[in-house]
Amino acid sequence: xxxxxxxxxxxxxxxxxxxxxxxxxxxxxxxxxxxxxxxxxxxxxxxxxxxxxxxxxxxxxxxxxxxxxxxxxxxxxxxxxxxxxxxxxxxxxxxxxxxxxxxxxxxxxxxxxxxxxxxxxxxxxxxxxxxxxxxxxxxxxxxxxxxxxxxxxxxxxxxxxxxxxxxxxxxxxxxxxxxxxxxxxxxxxxxxxxxxxxxxxxxxxxxxxxxxxxxxxxxxxxxxxxxxxxxxxxxxxxxxxxxxxxxxxxxxxxxxxxxxxxxxxxxxxxxxxxxxxxxxxxxxxxxxxxxxxxxxxxxxxxxxxxxxxxxxxxxxxxxxxxxxxxxxxxxxxxxxxxxxxxxxxxxxxxxxxxxxxxxxxxxxxxxxxxxxxxx
Amino acid sequence: xxxxxxxxxxxxxxxxxxxxxxxxxxxxxxxxxxxxxxxxxxxxxxxxxxxxxxxxxxxxxxxxxxxxxxxxxxxxxxxxxxxxxxxxxxxxxxxxxxxxxxxxxxxxxxxxxxxxxxxxxxxxxxxxxxxxxxxxxxxxxxxxxxxxxxxxxxxxxxxxxxxxxxxxxxxxxxxxxxxxxxxxxxxxxxxxxxxxxxxxxxxxxxxxxxxxxxxxxxxxxxxxxxxxxxxxxxxxxxxxxxxxxxxxxxxxxxxxxxxxxxxxxxxxxxxxxxxxxxxxxxxxxxxxxxxxxxxxxxxxxxxxxxxxxxxxxxxxxxxxxxxxxxxxxxxxxxxxxxxxxxxxxxxxxxxx
Numbered sequence: 001x002x003x004x005x006x007x008x009x010x011x012x013x014x015x016x017x018x019x020x021x022x023x024x025x026x027x028x029x030x031x032x033x034x035x036x037x038x039x040x041x042x043x044x045x046x047x048x049x050x051x052x053x054x055x056x057x058x059x060x061x062x063x064x065x066x067x068x069x070x071x072x073x074x075x076x077x078x079x080x081x082x083x084x085x086x087x088x089x090x091x092x093x094x095x096x097x098x099x100x101x102x103x104x105x106x107x108x109x110x111x112x113x114x115x116x117x118x119x120x121x122x123x124x125x126x127x128x129x130x131x132x133x134x135x136x137x138x139x140x141x142x143x144x145x146x147x148x149x150x151x152x153x154x155x156x157x158x159x160x161x162x163x164x165x166x167x168x169x170x171x172x173x174x175x176x177x178x179x180x181x182x183x184x185x186x187x188x189x190x191x192x193x194x195x196x197x198x199x200x201x202x203x204x205x206x207x208x209x210x211x212x213x214x215x216x217x218x219x220x221x222x223x224x225x226x227x228x229x230x231x232x233x234x235x236x237x238x239x240x241x242x243x244x245x246x247x248x249x250x251x252x253x254x255x256x257x258x259x260x261x262x263x264x265x266x267x268x269x270x271x272x273x274x275x276x277x278x279x280x281x282x283x284x285x286x287x288x289x290x291x292x293x294x295x296x297x298x299x300x301x302x303x304x305x306x307x308x309x310x311x312x313x314x315x316x317x318x319x320x321x322x323x324x325x326x327x328x329x330x331x332x333x334x335x336x337x338x339x340x341x342x343x344x345x346x347x348x349x350x351x352x353x354x355x356x357x358x359x360x361x362x363x364x365x366x367x368x369x370x371x372x373x374x375x
Numbered sequence: 376x377x378x379x380x381x382x383x384x385x386x387x388x389x390x391x392x393x394x395x396x397x398x399x400x401x402x403x404x405x406x407x408x409x410x411x412x413x414x415x416x417x418x419x420x421x422x423x424x425x426x427x428x429x430x431x432x433x434x435x436x437x438x439x440x441x442x443x444x445x446x447x448x449x450x451x452x453x454x455x456x457x458x459x460x461x462x463x464x465x466x467x468x469x470x471x472x473x474x475x476x477x478x479x480x481x482x483x484x485x486x487x488x489x490x491x492x493x494x495x496x497x498x499x500x501x502x503x504x505x506x507x508x509x510x511x512x513x514x515x516x517x518x519x520x521x522x523x524x525x526x527x528x529x530x531x532x533x534x535x536x537x538x539x540x541x542x543x544x545x546x547x548x549x550x551x552x553x554x555x556x557x558x559x560x561x562x563x564x565x566x567x568x569x570x571x572x573x574x575x576x577x578x579x580x581x582x583x584x585x586x587x588x589x590x591x592x593x594x595x596x597x598x599x600x601x602x603x604x605x606x607x608x609x610x611x612x613x614x615x616x617x618x619x620x621x622x623x624x625x626x627x628x629x630x631x632x633x634x635x636x637x638x639x640x641x642x643x644x645x646x647x648x649x650x651x652x653x654x655x656x657x658x659x660x661x662x663x664x665x666x667x668x669x670x671x672x673x674x675x676x677x678x679x680x681x682x683x684x685x686x687x688x689x690x691x692x693x694x695x696x697x698x699x700x701x702x703x704x705x706x707x708x709x710x711x712x713x714x715x716x717x718x719x720x721x722x723x724x725x726x727x
Contacts (some may be wrong), residue, residue, distance in 0.1 A: 123508050153475075
């Protein structure tokens with residue numbers, strides 16, 4: 001179990017009780033807090049609350065047969081909201097498949113995520129039209145290499161490290177403690193270190209890869225692996241939205257400025273199931289769950305905001321907005337149309353392919369043969 | 376083994392249009408080995424489009440273990456010719472990211488047997504990326520794979536894994552048999568907006584052949600009759616084409632007229648010339664170095680029997696490598712289809 005006391009290496013700004021009490025390791029990241037206003041704090045809180053309510057609604061939709069599967073993000077809101085707000089518009093985000101709020105912050109319609117999980121598309125959105133938020137990748141860690149190649153491309157086309165932070169680009173790639181064992185994650189770190197890509201590896205250690213604990217993945221804290229690749233590694237309290245923001249902002253700034261890649265390990269917890277097909281009561285200790293529920297990222301930040309004097313009306317309004325958003329998502333999810341059958345063939349190749357043309361024409365004739373006929 | 380290559384003069388094939396054009400245009404030809412033809416094709420593609428870049432192991436100052444990229448690092452520098460870390464999944468996976476960014480990566484896999492660490496990125500990611508994006512992106516990635524036997528090498532260095540890739544929707548798979556096709560197909564593959572697995576027959580790397588520098592004469596995904604005949608059609612790709620041409624020479628001495636088809640494109644297959652040939656000969660033998668079970672040859676045999684059942688006078692026969700691991704090189708001649716093994720199948724087909 002990860003400890004988050006001031007003696008630990010974990011960067012923390014807010015105690016679990018919501019008191020501003022920076023860890024010793026937080027010093028180099030503190031200046032990044034100065035970039036934030038109270039409006040930003042309210043936005044962070046609002047995003048966390050809205051996405052948790054959305055997450056619950058999506059799980060309900062799955063239980064009611066409206067989605068093939070749902071991938072809950074409950075518990076990981078601070079890691080995701082803090083890191084997402086540290087990105088700049090010109091950055092590119094390569095998610096895994098649980099980063100719903102990162103997509104929302106980058107301008108993605110949450111219903112687009114549901115379209116994929118409802119089984120009407122294999123993708124769901126156009127990254128360049130949605131804040132450079134790339135598609136979800138379901139094979140673990142595959143996207144870490146795509147992200148690294150993309151970051152290499154930024155270097156090759158001169159879009160980074162020019163000295164202008166308003167335009168210099170960087171990549172952030174999300175993956176998890178389970179994915180950290182994949183060869184691709186390690187190859188991505190090798191390539192990133194070798195080419196010194198403008199890139200942040202954001203590892204959400206939610207402690208469970210479906211039913212397998214992180215202790216099976218690693219005998220060492222995951223952020224320490226960065227040293228073996230020759231890049232900086234930082235462990236952050238992933239349930240502390242301000243710490244997640246500050247640490248990510250610093251490493252992304254370094255990446256944009258040409259100071260190379262970094263690995264962030266955000267300690268958080270998958271409070272819910274891996275997916276709606278999972279049953280964590282079969283393998284998880286209830287005491288462990290209780291430990292983490294007591295460190296809830298939303299409760300913590302709410303307490304901090306209240307300490308700052310944020311009025312109750314705002315907090316209530318956020319709850320109301322979250323309810324409204326969930327209702328809106330539900331309504332629009334039920335209106336999602338199934339695609340026409342031509343999507344089977346349409347975009348497999350960019351250029352004409354005789355075998356697919358033949359098969360598509362055959363399917364057309366075959367299905368037409370039933371229309372108005374005896375069959 | 377003979378150094379015979381596709382040549383109208385040597386094989387009394389119909390003279391392709393490009394050869395006529397070349398004769399009229401003058402000395403727009405070069406006599407090159409396939410390695411140099413590929414090198415020239417890569418150079419032209421890189422000169423033509425600054426987004427084309429090469430990635431792979433040892434392809435920089437060394438020029439690749441087969442020297443296919445020789446001189447390109449010196450000419451284009453380390454931002455166009457990337458000596459990568461030694462990790463095939465890393466090469467393919469980062470090439471996907473570069474393609475998303477607008478580049479046109481050409482990846483070298485050092486040997487056929489080394490592609491499998493990158494197989495997941497090729498089949499689960501590269502091949503599906505456009506489809507997953509609902510057409511919003513292209514994946515103009517070429518993966519060069521030196522392949523096949525006849526070179527007496529060690530384990531994992533003589534494989535023919537093309538069926539794995541031909542079986543994967545979203546990929547295109549090609550293999551030149553001669554320097555002219557290598558020169559042009561490389562440029563056409565790089566110009567394609569789809570991912571292309573480009574199989575280079577190692578045993579044909581060094582024999583020289585005439586390259587028409589003025590015109591390819593044929594589209595990338597076309598198959599081609601390289602020797603006309605009337606009794607039996609034999610079909611193959613890559614290094615197998617020269618074996619088939621030797622078979623045809625031997626058969627001619629016995630009064631059997633063999634038509635040879637160079638498949639060139641493994642996926643998609645261009646059935647036009649194949650069916651036209653079968654209509655004439657009524658017999659088809661498909662030859663390949665790869666294992667026969669669930670192979671490209673099996674697919675072509677099944678399809679030709681579906682499309683041309685009444686044209687056939689005998690079943691389509693296959694000549695393949697055995698369904699064993701590629702054996703120690705000392706016995707590879709027993710494993711690889713030889714001209715005589717092809718003729719044994721030709722005789723069986725004619726005996727029906």
